[in-house]
Amino acid sequence: MAAYDISNKVTNLEEAVSLIKNGDKTALGGALSLREPMSLIREIIRQNIQDLHIIGNAHGIDVDMLCGAGSVGKAEVTYVGFEFDFGIALNYRRVCESGKVKVLENNCVTLINQLRASAFGLSFVAQKSFGGTDILKLHPEFKVMESPFNGENVVLVPPIRPDVALIHAQYADTLGNIRIEEPFASDIILARASEKVIVSAEKIISPEEMISLKPNIPYFEITAVVEAPYGAHPTNCYPNYAYDREHMAEYVKATKGGLEEFKNLYLNKYVYDVTQEEYMKLIGGEEKTKRIEGWQRGIEEWKEIFTVGDAS
C-alpha cells in the first residue's frame, strides 16, 4: 500500500480501480437510486475487470450495468431493479437466467449481520427466527443450531469480508476521512467490514475543513480516495443533486434489446473511452446539472426532475 500511504490517499480513478482484481468480492455502497459509486463502476467496465463477486443490498443501475458489461461472476445481492419507476433490471435478469452469473440472492438482514460478523472479528453471528425461506437453499453455508442458553433454534451466518468496498461520498479529505450525508444505507458497516475501501467523493477537502464537518468514516479504514464530481450520477447524491430520471429512462431503454445492443447504445456512448469531462457534456452539460440540482429551488422543480424521461 506504499502508493497510498497515510499522508495522502488521493489518487485518480484509474489507479484506484486498478486495486480491484478479477474475482474480487466487491461490495457496493449506496442503494437503489441513492449514492451508488457510478464513476468507479464505469472505470471497472473500462478496465474490463471480470468475474466480480458482487455484495450488496437493494441495488439498481450499478449492478445492472456491471452485468451488462460482463464484469460479474456472482451476485450476492438482495434486490436489483428499478422499483415502480422502470421495473425489471434487464441485464441482471439476462445474465442470471443464462447462467453466466451465479445467483446468490441473500436478504438484507442476513447480509448486514454477515458484515457485522466481519466487523466484530467473529467467525459467525447468530440470527433468531429464520426458517422456511428458500433463500437458505442458496446459502448452504448457513447452519441451524440450538442455542446452548435457551434451546431456541438459531441460524449461524458466517462473516462476509469484501475484498473491496466502493463508496461514493459527499466529502473526503486528503487523509481519507469521509463525510457522507444520511441515509447511509450499508456504507458505514461496509467500511468496517471490508479489506479495502475505495471512495469517490464529490469534493476533496483539507483535513482542517473536515474537522468542522466531522467525518463519519475514519481515515484508517480507507485505502484510496478519488475526486469525482457527479460521481453518483445518474443516482442521487443529495444535497448536491437528485436522481436523473431522464438519464435513467435512456439507460433502461438501451437495455431492452439485449446485451450487444446495450453495448452499442449505452456503453459505447457513455462509458468506453469516455472521460469525466466528456461524460458531463454527454449527459446534458449545464442544463442537466441545473435541473438535477433544482430540487433545492422548491417542490415544483423537485417534482419536475421525476416527471421527465421516457423509457418506452
Place this chain on the structure above:
Amino acid sequence: MSRISECTIDELFVKLMANTIKDGEVIFYGGSSPLAMIAVYLAKNTNAPNLVHIGGNPAGLDPKPPFLPPTTHDWTMLEHALGVLPIDYVFDLGSQGKIDRMFLSGAQIDMYGNTNVTIIGGLEKMKVKLPGGGGGAKLSCDIKNGVLWTTRHRVRQSSRGKVYTIVPEVDFVTAVGHKTPSGSREELGLIGNGPEWAITNLGVFDFEEKTRAMRLRYLLPDTTIDDVLENTGFEPAVHSDLKVVELPTSADVEFIRNFDSLEIRKREFPPEELERKFTLGTVQ
C-alpha cells in the same frame, strides 16, 4: 362538500391496505411499495393517527414527504422526519419482535401466504429471475403481522397453459407465510404471527384459523366469487359471512390524490385494471 364522486381501483386499493393498520402500530415496508407507502399516510390521517412510521428504505422516522417519489431512496422520503434510523437498527427491531406490521408483495403468492419475488420456475429450472426480496425473507419471520398484496390477481394464458399469481405453492419461498414445505411457523420457531391479510385487485382474504389457508373475506364492489375462483390457482375457502368492501370517502380520495400527485400508485397496476371506477356514496 367535496366534489369527488368516484374513485379508481388504485385509490380503493390504498384504502383497503390502510384499513389493516391499527392505531399505535409500528409499521415498515420495503422498496418498490408505493401503495403501501400511501396507505400508511392515509391511515395516519384517518384510522391510525398514532402509528409509528419507519419509512421504507431510507428509514426516516415519521417522515412527511411533500410528494411520493418514483423511487424510494430519495430525500423526499426524509422531509420533516425525526431522523434516519440506521439500517441495522431497523432490522434489529424486527428481530426483537418490535415491528407490528409490514406490507409484502409477490409475483406469486400461495395459499399459505408464502410469497415469491426471487425465481419463477424454481432453483433447478429458472425461467425468470425476479428482482429479489430485499429484507423480506427474514422480516417475514419476525414481524408481528404481515399484509400481502398483489394488483395482478388474474389468470393469464401462456404457451404452457394457465398462469396464476395466486398459486397452490410458490416456485420459490422468498418471504414466509403460515406453512412452508419445511414446516409451519410454530415448527420453525418463528416469532411473528404470519400474514393477517392478502389484498388483491379481486378481493380481500384472511387466513383460516385451522388450515392457515387463504379464505375469501371480502369481494370488491365489481367482483364475484366466480371471478375470484376463475383467477385463482386453487379453490380458496369462502367466509360464511362474505362481505363487499366499503369504498373510501371522498376525503380519503382527495388525500390520496393530493399526496401522490405524481400518481406513482397507478404504476403498480396493469393499464386495463385502471379502467375500474367506483361511485362513492353520498357524503354526510
